[in-house]
Amino acid sequence: MITEDDICNVHMMTEEEKYNLLKDVIIDYDRKEDNLIQILHMAQAIFGYLPTEVQHFIASQMDLSVSKVNSVLTFYSFFSTKPKGKYTISVCLGTACYVRGGKEVLNKLKDELGIDVGETTPDKRYSLTVMRCIGSCGLAPAMTINGKVYKQVNPNRIKRILGTLK
Template sequence: MTVKLSEDKMYETLAQVISDYDANEDNLIQVLHMAQVIFGCIPVEVQKYISREMDMPYSRVSGVVSFYSFFSTQPKGEYMISVCLGTACYVRGGKKVLEKIKEMTGIEVGETSEDGLFSLQVMRCIGACGLAPAIMINDKVYKQLNPTKVEKILGTYMKGDAVNVENN
């Protein structure tokens, strides 16, 4: 069971992290990693707080957050859908798979569904080229997809029965 901290407690914890790293600019990436763990993402308000507390320009903090793909300014969904659009997946129908996912979830790439269930991202390769097109949902790979298979898979996640999704 995860305990949700109050916003005040999250900022208090972040202040301690910044102190532990001596508010040193060389430790910005470590502080940002911890901020993302504490808050679940690094929204603008948190970036500005880090900027003030570490006495560095906001543009520096924002630049690091926007440069690295592992930092997020938006909360992520329970299920991260990663659609491969590498060459093999793209030519074998990856774009149609992506369109079906967008249709079913109501989100665009980089967004999280309003219910917090899904986030959507595109990847250039997930290492399943011989099984294209492929997607990953969290750490589970689904292969040789088409829009009909995607509908079945996502439907199962939407019903809360992700444990019983077959992997082709």
């Protein structure tokens, strides 16, 4: 049985150990296609993202086609085939945030980080995403960094906010 400690310690594991852990996950989920989404979640927790090699491994272990595995993971926005940065910055572009300057906040982040939405900086420090609503409409514009909400953000605060992460 996979424990929470196993998932928390993946950063100290070798690639071989990660694949062995993923194999145990697949076995724990009975290699059933109905459990593919849960297995993909666990695989992403283990590897940080779902590269082609991991997709092939899952497909072979579950006796599924790679196209089946890939079609499920690309359908859902919470899966990633690219490595993420240490800090995932998500800018809210829901209605309230958008009309109160969310787009300008996003543009400033793009300029500061030198990346576009869906990309990660070359040093793997930052990833940039957008969300449609984070439930903080009264605090608009808002963004999150690794889940922490930053309220009433404006482009002038971006450098300072990023500076707190260094």
